[in-house]
Amino acid sequence: MGMAVLWGSPGSFLHVLLTLLICGQCAVAFSGAGQQETTCEANGSVYYVGEWYFLDSDHCTQCECTTDGSACARTECASLPAACIHVSHYPKDCCPICEKIGCEYGGEVYELGQHFQPSACHHCTCHSDGIAHCQVADCVPPPCVNPVYQKGICCPQCMDGPNCYVNASRTQVIPGGEPVWVDSCTKCRCHEEQDAGYWEGHRLAVCSHVRNCQPDEG
Numbered sequence: 001m002g003m004a005v006l007w008g009s010p011g012s013f014l015h016v017l018l019t020l021l022i023c024g025q026c027a028v029a030f031s032g033a034g035q036q037e038t039t040c041e042a043n044g045s046v047y048y049v050g051e052w053y054f055l056d057s058d059h060c061t062q063c064e065c066t067t068d069g070s071a072c073a074r075t076e077c078a079s080l081p082a083a084c085i086h087v088s089h090y091p092k093d094c095c096p097i098c099e100k101i102g103c104e105y106g107g108e109v110y111e112l113g114q115h116f117q118p119s120a121c122h123h124c125t126c127h128s129d130g131i132a133h134c135q136v137a138d139c140v141p142p143p144c145v146n147p148v149y150q151k152g153i154c155c156p157q158c159m160d161g162p163n164c165y166v167n168a169s170r171t172q173v174i175p176g177g178e179p180v181w182v183d184s185c186t187k188c189r190c191h192e193e194q195d196a197g198y199w200e201g202h203r204l205a206v207c208s209h210v211r212n213c214q215p216d217e218g
Contacts, residue, residue: 083130185213
């Protein structure tokens, strides 16, 4: 009868010992004082073992309620795209969000791959790195000494056609092409070459003087 009571009685010492051996995880659930932790307190709320939650004070920190208390880890935010030009960070979100990708140039926003011309001489393209890559037009020297810049046109224009200075004083300008009598004894002519590179070094006319001639006064 004594043995029957030892094995069969739920309150017996041997029954408790066998229960602990069969359920190893149950033993871990007891604290040093012999009491099991079944809840965690955070954010002014109570969470049960196994529940996950984010801290109200830091939306990047997520915790799990365990039998040993709260186990927390902080989320690392991924880097935003290099071409992000509009970032939003909502109060309840951990990480900032890229709302728009493109390029910003001169206070204006451009889409990826978009071509634009901020000035008459600049041609730009919005690249995937978020930087506007621009090329500046290389203007050849105009074949005149009084070029004019016009709105919307990059390079200066010779409004009156090719011309040059009569001499080094650079006070008188004559048109290119036919010879011009600059006074009664002196005939000058601008260069005939239309190549701008040639003209750059020939801004002065080539002149010839009539021998033993005295220019008329007046």
